[in-house]
Amino acid sequence: MRFVFEPSAPVSLPVTGQDERFPVHRVYCVGRNYEEHAKEMGFTGREPPFFFLKPSDSLVVVDAGQSGTMPYPSLTHNLHHEIELVVAIGVGGKNIKAADAEKHIYGYAVGLDMTRRDLQNDMKKQGRPWCIGKAFDQSGPIGPITPKDRAGDVNNAEISLQVNGVDRQRSSVAKLIWNIAETIEHLSAAWELQAGDLIFTGTPEGVAAVVPGDRLVGQVAGLGSLSIVVQQ
Template sequence: MPRSGRHFVQYSSALFDIPATPLVSVEGSGSGFPVHRIFCVGRNYVAHAQEMGNEVDREAPFYFTKPASAIVLSGATIAYPPGTKDCHHEVELVVAMGKPAFRVPVEEALGCVYGYAVGIDLTRRDLQQAAKDKQRPWDLGKAFENSAMIGALTPAERFGAPADQAIRLSINGTTRQEATLRELVWSVPEIISHLSRYYHLLPGDLIYTGTPAGVGPIAEGDLIECSIEGLSPFSVTIGPAE
C-alpha cells in the first residue's frame, strides 16, 4: 500500500456533503465498481496521432487525468459540454484495476486487472488546442464534467487479454472510428507497468488506453454508440447545451 504521509484530524461533522463515489456496473454482478482515479494515455494509436498532426513518443507513454466525477454511464443523456464549440468523441478500451500495483513487471501486470470496458474520452478540442499553443496543461480540454464515459465492466477472466478485438464508434448510425486493440502502440501490460513506476495504482483506478483515428465533433441531438468485441456496448445521447 502507498505511504500516505497525510495526517487526518477527526471531526464530529462535515461542513457539507460531496457527491458519492461513482459506481460502474459489472456484468453478472449485483455490485458496483467504485471509481478512485482516472488515468488516460495520449497518442496511443499511430493513425490518430497522425490525424492530429503529432508523432508517437516511442520512448514512453504519456498521460493526463480526469476526475472521478467525470464518469458517465451507458444510457445517459448529457448536456453538450459548456465553454466549447468543438467537442470531440474518442472511443477507448478502459482497464479497471483490481489489485494494488507498484513497480509491477510487464509480465505480471495483467494479474492486477479486474476487468475491461468500452469508454469515451470527450475532449474540448478548441480548449485543448489553445492550451497547447500556449504550452499550458490540457485540463480545460480534458478534465471536465461528463468527459469520462464508460460501459459496464466485464471481468478479465471472461474477456481474456486485449488482443485483436475490434473497437468501433458510431454517431447516429454512421461509423466514425474503427480499429483493433492490436494497433495500440503501448500494450495494456506495458501501460500498467510504466504507470506503476510513478503511482501506487490501486483497486478502483481506471486507465483509458487511447483512441484510434476518426475522432471528430459531436452535436446536440447525437446518439453515440460504441463497442469492443467481447464487452458490453455503450451509448449516450447529447442533449442541448445548458
Template sequence: MSQTQYLFTPPPVYSLPVRGLQARYPVNRIFCVGRNYHAHAVEMGVPVDKANAQPFYFTKAASTLVESGATVPYPTGTSNYHHEMELVVAIGAPGFRVTESDAASLIYGYAAGLDMTRRDLQLVAREQGRPWDLGKDFELSAVCAEIVPIGELDILGSGAIRLEVNGEPRQSADLSQLIWSIPELIADLSKFYHLQPGDLIYTGTPEGVGAVKPGDRLAGHIDRVGGIALTIGAAE
C-alpha cells in the same frame, strides 16, 4: 465514538456496474493515455515514434464519470466537442513498479469508454504549453459502460474497436494497433503511481475523432467487451 462532522455533504462514491454482479465497482482515479494509436497521433498532427517516446498521461476526476446510456448536455465553453472511443482497463489489485509479465494480476476487468473532449480548448492549451484540464477534465466527460470481469479474456491484445454517430461509422480500428500494449501501460504507469483497486485506465483512441452536436447519438463497441451509448443533449 464520536462521528465526524462536515461543513457540507461529502461527495458520493462514484461507481460502475459489473456484468453479472449486483455489487458495483467503486472508481478511485481515472488515468487517460494520450496518442496511443499511430493514425490518431498523425491526425492530431503529432506523430509518435515508439523507439524515441514514452507513454504520457492525463487524468480526469472520478466526478466526471457518467454511465453508458445517459444523455449529457452539450458542454459550456466549446464549439468543437469531440468523441474518443477507448478500451478501459479496470484495476482490481494494488501494484507499484510491476513488470509487464505481472500486469495481468492487477486487472479486474475491461469496459468500453468515451473520452469526451472540448477539442478547441485542448488545442489552445497544447499550443500555449499549458495543461489540458479545460479540454479534458470537465463534468460528464468520462463515459464508461459496465465492467466486464477479466475471466477468460486475460490480456486483450486484439479485437475490433469502433464507434458510430447517428448510425454512420466514425472510428474503426483494432486493439492490436495500440502503440503501447496493456501490459506496457500498466508497468509504465506503476512506475509513477501506486495503482489501486478502483483505478481506471483509458488506453487511447483510434483515428476518426470528430465533432458531435446536440441530438447526436453515439454507439460504440469493442469485441468481447461490449458496447457503449451516449446521447448529446442541448447546451445548458
C-alpha cells in the same frame, strides 16, 4: 467522523453478471496511443507514453442495455469523440512489470474520452495544461465493467464508434502503440496504482466533432456497447 457538509456518494460502476459495484478511485488516460491517431494529431512514432487524469465524478455511468445522455459542454464549439478501451485495476501496486500486469487487472469497459478540442488546442499553443479540454464535467461516458475472465481476447479486440449509425472510428486494440501490460508498467512507475483505478488506454484514428442530438454507439468486441446521446 463528522463533516462540515454531507460528502458526495462514491462513484461506482456496474459489473456484468453480479450485484456488487466497482468503486472508482482515480481515472487515468493515455495520450496518443494509436499510431494513426497520433498522425492525425500531427505526431508520429512510438514516443514514450504520457498520461493525464479526469476527475472520477466526470464519468457518465451507463448501465448495460441503456442509453445515457451528456450535455453539450460550455465554452466549446468543437466537441470531439474518442472511443477507448478502459482497464479496471483490481489489485494495486507500484513499479509493476509488464509480465505481471495481468494479475492487477479486474476487468474492462467501453469508454469515451470526450474532448473540448478547441480549448485543448488553445492550451497546447500556450504550453499550458489540458485540463479544461479533457477533464470537464461529464466528459467520460463509460459502460459496465466486464470481469477479465468473461472479456475474451481483449488485446486483439475490435474497437469502433458509430455516430448516428455511421462509422467514425474502427480499429483493433492490437494496434495500441503501448499495449495494456506496457501501459500499466509505465503508469505504475509514476503513480502507485490502487484498486478502483481506471485506465482509458487511448483512441484510434477518426476522431471528429459531434453536435447536440447526435447518438454515439461505441463498442469493444466482447464487452458490449456504450450508447450516449449528446443533448443541448
